[in-house]
Amino acid sequence: MYNATAMTPFLFSVATFVSTTLGGLCALRYRGKIRLLMGFSAGVLLGVVSFHIFPEIIAQVNAHGYDPIHIMAALVTGFLLFHTLEKLLVIHHGHEQHYAEHKHPEVGILSALALAAHSFMDGVGIGLGFRVSRALGVVVSVAVLAHDFTDGMNSVTIMLAHRNTTRRAVLLLILDAVAPVLGVASTLFFSMPERVMALYLGFLAGFLLYIGASDILPEAHSGESSVYTIAMTIVGALLSFALGRVL
Numbered sequence: 641m642y643n644a645t646a647m648t649p650f651l652f653s654v655a656t657f658v659s660t661t662l663g664g665l666c667a668l669r670y671r672g673k674i675r676l677l678m679g680f681s682a683g684v685l686l687g688v689v690s691f692h693i694f695p696e697i698i699a700q701v702n703a704h705g706y707d708p709i710h711i712m713a714a715l716v717t718g719f720l721l722f723h724t725l726e727k728l729l730v731i732h733h734g735h736e737q738h739y740a741e742h743k744h745p746e747v748g749i750l751s752a753l754a755l756a757a758h759s760f761m762d763g764v765g766i767g768l769g770f771r772v773s774r775a776l777g778v779v780v781s782v783a784v785l786a787h788d789f790t791d792g793m794n795s796v797t798i799m800l801a802h803r804n805t806t807r808r809a810v811l812l813l814i815l816d817a818v819a820p821v822l823g824v825a826s827t828l829f830f831s832m833p834e835r836v837m838a839l840y841l842g843f844l845a846g847f848l849l850y851i852g853a854s855d856i857l858p859e860a861h862s863g864e865s866s867v868y869t870i871a872m873t874i875v876g877a878l879l880s881f882a883l884g885r886v887l
Contacts, residue, residue, distance in 0.1 A: 649770045652781035653763050653824040656788045657817045660759065663792025664813035668806070676872045678793075678860035681786040683873035685852030687880020688783035693845045696776055700838045711842035718846025722758070723854065749804065752795045752812040756819045758851070759791055763823020765844050771827070772837060779883055783848060784820065786876065790856050791816055 666677075701708050762784040770777030795816045799809035832840060860869050 648774070649766050649777060649781070649824050649827075650821070652766055652777075652785070653821040655781070656759070656762065656766075656784050656820040659785045660788045660792035660795075660817040660820070661813065663789035664796040664810070664816070665792075666789075667793040667796040668809075675860045675866070675869050678790050678856050679869035679872040680876040681790050682852040682857035682860060683876020683878075684786040684880050685783050685848045685856070685876075686873075687877035688779050689845045689848050689852075690877075691881045692776060692779040692883075693841055693848070696772060697838065697841050697845070700834070700841070704834060704838070706835060706838055711838055714839040714842030715846035715849075718843035719850045719854075720846075722847050722850050749799070749808070749812065752799050752809075752816065755791050755795045756812070756816045759788060759816050759819035760823040760826075761847065762788060763820035763825075764827055765823075765847075766820065767824045767827030768832065768837065768840060771832075772841070779880065780844070782880070782883060787848075787851055787856060788816075788820065790859075794859075 697708075697711055700706060701711065766777060766781050766784055769780035792813055795813050796809045799812055800806070857873065860873075
């Protein structure tokens, strides 16, 4: 399956390492000034799902006669699974923001580990995306680059919000940054039948929709909402559309 271009997904995974690291460093240095980037990231994710993953799913359904209900069930599963995992890990964090005396470092560590698990799946998505087609691999990589930047920011922010040391925050940031590289590497050791790949695309769409619409975008508007943030979200979606026309 991998040929002379086999290094492409690994190059993108290295780029995600850089993106995650930069996001964490920005969170350390420019706290409270990153909502425009988060809005842009949400737009990119929405565009990737709408203009790239859904068309690929439709093409596979038409080509192989798959039952679209199964793929949509995989989408709902991906959305609800990550929603459930995130809420179970950070629900205590969400309520504790208002009670400084109840901050616990362990909650921040668990939440940051959940983000690292997300990042690992991002790497898996890159590797499997390139197995479907180069174009899909590239746009999935772009989506991962966009939201791993916010993952890096969130990893550091959650750690510091729960009174972890800066050293601990940096260590979890490094883990979060390495995770996509490991995810891409893992796809060298397994393959998926075409039908399972179609289900995975549905699952990936649900995951990205959750990250963009239910996680990043609300966070981007959690402070004083701005028309500039909305504009950056639109720009992100348009960029995803444009990439589909170029690739």
